[in-house]
Amino acid sequence: xxxxxxxxxxxxxxxxxxxxxxxxxxxxxxxxxxxxxxxxxxxxxxxxxxxxxxxxxxxxxxxxxxxxxxxxxxxxxxxxxxxxxxxxxxxxxxxxxxxxxxxxxxxxxxxxxxxxxxxxxxxxxxxxxxxxxxxxxxxxxxxxxxxxxxxxxxxxxxxxxxxxxxxxxxxxxxxxxxxxxxxxxxxxxxxxxxxxxxxxxxxxxxxxxxxxxxxxxxxxxxxxxxxxxxxxxxxxxxxxxxxxxxxxxxxxxxxxxxxxxxxxxxxxxxxxxxxxxxxxxxxxxxxxxxxxxxxxxxxxxxxxxxxxxxxxxxxxxxxxxxxxxxxxxxxxxxxxxxxxxxxxxxxxxxxxxxxxxxxxxxxxxxxxxxxxxxxxxxxxxxxxxxxxxxxxxxxxxxxxxxxxxxxxxxxxxxxxxxxxxxxxxxxxxxxxxxxxxxxxxxxxxxxxxxxxxxxxxxxxxxxxxxxxxxxxxxxxxxxxxxxxxxxxxxxxxxxxxxxxxxxxxxxxxxxxxxxxxxxxxxxxxxxxxxxxxxxxxxxxxxxxxxxxxxxxxxxxxxxxxxxxxxxxxxxxxxxxxxxxxxxxxxxxxxxxxxxxxxxxxxxxxxxxxxxxxxxxxxxxxxxxxxxxxxxxxxxxxxxxxxxxxxxxxxxxxxxxxxxxxxxxxxxxxxxxxxxxxxxxx
Numbered sequence: 001x002x003x004x005x006x007x008x009x010x011x012x013x014x015x016x017x018x019x020x021x022x023x024x025x026x027x028x029x030x031x032x033x034x035x036x037x038x039x040x041x042x043x044x045x046x047x048x049x050x051x052x053x054x055x056x057x058x059x060x061x062x063x064x065x066x067x068x069x070x071x072x073x074x075x076x077x078x079x080x081x082x083x084x085x086x087x088x089x090x091x092x093x094x095x096x097x098x099x100x101x102x103x104x105x106x107x108x109x110x111x112x113x114x115x116x117x118x119x120x121x122x123x124x125x126x127x128x129x130x131x132x133x134x135x136x137x138x139x140x141x142x143x144x145x146x147x148x149x150x151x152x153x154x155x156x157x158x159x160x161x162x163x164x165x166x167x168x169x170x171x172x173x174x175x176x177x178x179x180x181x182x183x184x185x186x187x188x189x190x191x192x193x194x195x196x197x198x199x200x201x202x203x204x205x206x207x208x209x210x211x212x213x214x215x216x217x218x219x220x221x222x223x224x225x226x227x228x229x230x231x232x233x234x235x236x237x238x239x240x241x242x243x244x245x246x247x248x249x250x251x252x253x254x255x256x257x258x259x260x261x262x263x264x265x266x267x268x269x270x271x272x273x274x275x276x277x278x279x280x281x282x283x284x285x286x287x288x289x290x291x292x293x294x295x296x297x298x299x300x301x302x303x304x305x306x307x308x309x310x311x312x313x314x315x316x317x318x319x320x321x322x323x324x325x326x327x328x329x330x331x332x333x334x335x336x337x338x339x340x341x342x343x344x345x346x347x348x349x350x351x352x353x354x355x356x357x358x359x360x361x362x363x364x365x366x367x368x369x370x371x372x373x374x375x376x377x378x379x380x381x382x383x384x385x386x387x388x389x390x391x392x393x394x395x396x397x398x399x400x401x402x403x404x405x406x407x408x409x410x411x412x413x414x415x416x417x418x419x420x421x422x423x424x425x426x427x428x429x430x431x432x433x434x435x436x437x438x439x440x441x442x443x444x445x446x447x448x449x450x451x452x453x454x455x456x457x458x459x460x461x462x463x464x465x466x467x468x469x470x471x472x473x474x475x476x477x478x479x480x481x482x483x484x485x486x487x488x489x490x491x492x493x494x495x496x497x498x499x500x501x502x503x504x505x506x507x508x509x510x511x512x513x514x515x516x517x518x519x520x521x522x523x524x525x526x527x528x529x530x531x532x533x534x535x536x537x538x539x540x541x542x543x544x545x546x547x548x549x550x551x552x553x554x555x556x557x558x559x560x561x562x563x564x565x566x567x568x569x570x571x572x573x574x575x576x577x578x579x580x581x582x583x584x585x586x587x588x589x590x591x592x593x594x595x596x597x598x599x600x601x602x603x604x605x606x607x608x609x610x611x612x613x614x615x616x617x618x619x620x621x622x623x624x625x626x627x628x629x630x631x632x633x634x635x636x637x638x639x640x641x642x643x644x645x646x647x648x649x650x651x652x653x654x655x656x657x658x659x660x661x662x663x664x665x666x667x668x669x670x671x672x673x674x675x676x677x678x679x680x681x
Contacts, residue, residue, distance in 0.1 A: 021048035055166035068106030080104035237668035257296035262321035281459035305457030307591025327405025494572035568596030
């Protein structure tokens with residue numbers, strides 16, 4: 001983990017011999033071979049790993065409540081003696097409840113554990129116990145599944161009681177009491193070993209690293225917990241920013257100059273033939289890209305733009321700048337559907353210019369060009385330079401491209417950092433433009449894409465229709481289907497999206513394969529097409545072409561159409577099991593409609609109306625601003641879920657919270673730049 005690396009960075013000075021925080025935990029007095037294995041399951045191998053094992057919360061045990069004063073729904077700490085205890089089994093022994101009764105002289109408290117019969121092994125009548133939990137009943141006073149500790153009369157006044165107490169993530173075989181006692185002794189013994197990792201001064205608002213680690217585990221006041229977390233989060237973020245900025249610095253030092261200013265011979269004709277004017281925001285971004293390409297320093301730029309903002313046109317102009325300068329370009333898309341759509345669009349745009357467009361996907365093992373450029377209507381002779389469009393197949397060893405000047409990656413969040421770098425290495429430091437229609441919160445952008453300059457298209461083309469979004473339950477489906485049929489009769493088209501291809505036995509989740517026949521019956525006489533990621537390429541292409549041509553009126557599909565599909569006549573987006581999708585993903589799906597001149601409707605069907613899912617879907621219904629939605633998604637789900645499993649370059653952050661720590665991210669970026677500039681560590 002990044003935080004663990006910081007400990008090692010801080011403790012490798014030559015005057016610290018041996019480095020105490022690098023010692024294996026097996027060398028600690030209270031840790032034997034069995035405990036070492038248990039701690040390893042928590043990611044704890046060294047003393048440094050141990051002190052960075054973050055408490056998941058703290059209990060203020062300075063204020064133990066009398067049992068007689070407890071009220072329902074309060075979360076409290078109590079202390080009492082066990083009067084009685086016992087295990088009861090029922091449902092023919094398949095279920096059980098273990099219960100003990102505490103008495104503190106003011107009243108009695110029942111503590112219950114359902115289907116955890118082994119809990120009876122931890123208690124005996126007469127034990128003094130401290131319990132923490134939420135009171136769920138008053139008659140009798142009861143807490144289900146409380147956190148408990150048996151007081152043994154040794155050091156509870158110093159470590160476990162009468163103070164703010166850390167509660168740690170545990171694993172089988174390790175108790176809170178044992179781990180807390182171990183942590184207390186290790187923190188006390190290593191107070192002088194918590195050295196500063198950076199040779200720069202931080203603001204007075206941040207405690208020293210030593211004080212931060214002490215107060216993280218055993219604070220003297222509640223407010224010290226958050227200040228300590230912020231300091232340790234800042235260390236994490238500085239380490240991450242140093243890695244990012246050092247990578248950018250090495251690029252600038254090593255890369256040969258590759259100036260691609262272009263001469264406007266192609267772009268001028270291309271823009272004139274579009275039939276519409278670029279927005280001011282598009283033109284601003286194009287000036288930024290041209291400045292990068294002209295400078296000769298390898299461009300490393302992230303282009304953000306909400307759905308329908310015109311990123312594809314900007315990428316086409318960028319490719320033409322490079323082609324005008326005598327280089328080739330490649331564009332990598334995450335799905336075959338999007339790659340095929342890009343191929344059709346670019347081939348239509350570039351053929352009149354005399355520029356070849358090729359495609360390469362896993363189903364097209366060889367690079368494929370549909371036709372020679374149409375020289376009859378071209379103002380130029382056929383150029384040797386080309387644009388190649390493809391999927392992950394572009395990063396296979398069998399693909400190569402000479403004279404590569406520009407790499408464009410569409411929907412960057414669908415690719416890992418390693419995949420991005422692998423494609424860039426196909427050329428000799430080519431320019432790089434990565435695009436995303438999933439708006440990226442600033443804190444996330446500064447970390448994950450901190451080595452990239454950022455451009456934003458924050459203006460939609462004129463004439464775009466706003467999409468009305470509605471949240472409905474499954475009980476409303478008859479009315480919803482009647483509304484869909486009404487729009488189909490008017491000549492419009494619709495998407496119907498389900499979360500799965502196959503149900504796989506999941507209760508309450510619908511799948512496209514199981515719903516296909518039902519939907520065809522429901523929407524007769526309108527034709528329904530089926531599209532999902534497991535279909536052969538030819539079938540995918542056939543159904544998409546039929547939908548574009550309105551030979552198919554309803555497309556039953558999965559989130560495979562999340563990006564890039566553009567059918568202006570489609571005005572209804574119906575998403576079932578909407579609670580299964582992330583906010584940013586729902587926003588992307590919604591972006592498939594409202595692309596023409598007709599009023600458009602997105603209908604979210606949810607069957608599990610939990611408080612969280614209702615809050616998430618309400619955000620989507622109330623705003624069409626992708627950046628607001630992305631910020632909300634980050635706070636609700638965190639960066640890991642927001643990015644998806646494919647984003648393999650994402651680091652594990654223990655203390656930093658990118659949903660809340662924008663100020664720390666920005667400060668870390670500045671501090672890392674100062675460290676690199678001064679040559680400090």
